[in-house]
Amino acid sequence: MIDLEKLAALAVAYDAGDARRVQHFMKVYAFCRLLGRSEGLGEEEQNILEAAALLHDIGIHEAERKHGSSGGKWQELEGPAVAAPLLAQAGASAAQAEKIAWLIAHHHSFDASEDLAFRILLEADFLVNAYESALPPEACGTAGERVFRTETGRSFLQKMYLEKPYKP
Template sequence: MNHNRLFHSMMSYYSGDPKRIQHFIKVYHFARMIGEEEGLDGDTRLILETAAIVHDIGIRNAERKYGECGGKLQEKEGPPEAEQMLTQLGYNRPLIERVCYLVSRHHTYTGVDGPDYQILLEADFLVNLYESGAGREQAASACEKIFRTSSGKRLCRTMFAL
């Protein structure tokens, strides 16, 4: 499936906020790369890639409502926004439900129940480590504690020269 309409919707949603736009585009590309290398089936890859695009959709409402956008607030505020956008774009109900579940847990590192969930965590972590200016020690710790896929571990080790 071509995600261009969803990318454009998310870019409009975050119009004027290039940092957020750059973030979800990078997470999408890492998720896609890991998903392909790990051999995910087409349906699971579609869910993963869709979730990667909308994973941080809760930030804007969290900032408006609470004046901050910590991970748990993103998880709380994201699913209704993701559901609305994906419904408007014609995505099917089972996909929307799984994507909303992933959005509601993308900062929760326990109870991972599928490769789409694991890979979303890894892709987001790769980008967050870089964007936060993490050093090698932080990256090594994350690589050891969070990463489970061989592709994600390899990317983390390569990016941070571990």
């Protein structure tokens, strides 16, 4: 199993001085943990998903340095190479590192796969991005139709962004 605590510490150290990015990947990690467990992922697949959540945006700084952009395609391109040594230090096997690299390299490609761990990573990232970007309910509804596949993810999306706010 990948040592997630060590991996989180390595990711925080890599993104030192960039609290916004650390906050983002930690929130995506939390949603992946909840969604994956609620959707019944096996222990190893859950471990891989959580590791991918911690590193899904790890290529942003390299993308900005090399391409002058943090755009999704550049994150996907640069992320796997940045993630590889961190995964090795956290004890990932070659097979685990390969799966995580694929998840990182496709996490902005909504139609890349129907793999459950992949779908959960997309959903968790959207749940966080919708809040951080203050997306309007219409955009969230469209994403619910086009991106979300899991019952738990759809429920979170509905309750967080599509229901009328509670007013005391």
